[in-house]
Amino acid sequence: MSTPLPGLDDTTATYVFAVCRRLEPAVLTALPGLSGNTPVRTLSFGTLTAVVQRVEAAHFTEEAWQERLSDQHELERCARAHHEVVSAAATCGPTVPLALATLYRGDERARHALDQDADRFHTALRRIEGRVEWGVKVYAPTAPRQPVAPEPAPTGRSQPSAGAGRAYLDRKRDVHQRREQRHDAALRTADTVDTALRALAAASRRLRTHAQELTDGRGLQVLNAAYLVAADRTDEVSRAVRSLRRLTGAHIEMSGPWVPYSFAGEV
Structure with a gap:
């Protein structure tokens, strides 16, 4: 499980569910994701695509996440929502799930960080394909x-x-x-x-x-x-x-x- 961003003061953050090669955006349309208030969508980087959602940053500070860890029902809800999005993306092809609570300070930082790890994603996608x-x-x-x-x-x-x-x-x-x-x-x-x-x-x-x-x-x-x-x-x-x-x-x-x-x- 990733560590939520410490001292996150921005209003929103970019939550990343998974990375894949190709994705039909329609499979994400009805998914509430983690918040239910913003759409689950795609974010391209290089030849890969990330499945992301904009979430309220205040819900994913270290303190807020520790509260979730102590609430079994809330933690299970987050895990189910995360898995639902990953499973939907996987219907379109091989998909690398990211850890629960993987966040970045906006789309550009997410794109840059994921692109830095592109070689690992390509290797993992080849490994799990089919x-x-x-x-x-x-x-x-x-x-x-x-x-x-x-x-x-x-x-x-x-x-x-x-x-x-x-x-x-x-x-x-x-x-x-x-x-x-x-x-x-x-x-x-x-x-x-x-x-x-x-x-x-x-x-x-x-x-x-x-x-x-x-x-x-x-x-x-x-x-x-x-x-x-x-x-x-x-x-x-x-x-x-x-x-x-x-x-x-x-x-x-x-x-x-x-x-x-x-x-x-x-x-």
């Missing part, structure tokens, strides 16, 4: 908790035997070993899924997995990955995921196709 991104997440089922029976409490003057103490430690060790074995098996499953899908992809990225409390009861997330795949291989990817579900028995989520957010920034 390709889409698929997201895949793999979850390991959560095993039922198996409490270790406590060591029997001594009665009267009797003391627990050494054998009882060893048995308690053995049970505790067995529970720990089974937990480790399940975790190792889950990681092997993640590698199996990743290896199979990488064989279909032009590029792949393993992303940070989500903490278990954020997975809505689906279990431990052991793989969160993105795959850059030729658009005409959609059926192959779907078949591969179905086959992997049968093979591994794991809960595998597949999402997409998306604009290649995870790969557009790579050169």
Whole structure:
């Protein structure tokens, strides 16, 4: 995510959603973008086109943006609006999405800064042309908790035997070993899924997995990955995921196709 302009005093700023080679302006006509008060439009630089919108600068100062980051609903609204514009542009051809809150002090500064980065944009556009991104997440089922029976409490003057103490430690060790074995098996499953899908992809990225409390009861997330795949291989990817579900028995989520957010920034 880009850092909003510090100390921005001008009334408006130029917000940049994406960069592409060609764009039919009509696909942007009905989009509210970030503000809804000004049109989403194009801004040419060299042989490339940026998708931009004029926004109120006061809404994107560092202080204002920090307030948005603390408001989950507002942040989600901005992200959805940004994605909607990027997706519309992508219907016309390969499109490089820019980070949320990429702003410049007016069109001329935006044009100059983007033109300075033109070589990277051309490289990224060549990389993603004709390709889409698929997201895949793999979850390991959560095993039922198996409490270790406590060591029997001594009665009267009797003391627990050494054998009882060893048995308690053995049970505790067995529970720990089974937990480790399940975790190792889950990681092997993640590698199996990743290896199979990488064989279909032009590029792949393993992303940070989500903490278990954020997975809505689906279990431990052991793989969160993105795959850059030729658009005409959609059926192959779907078949591969179905086959992997049968093979591994794991809960595998597949999402997409998306604009290649995870790969557009790579050169």
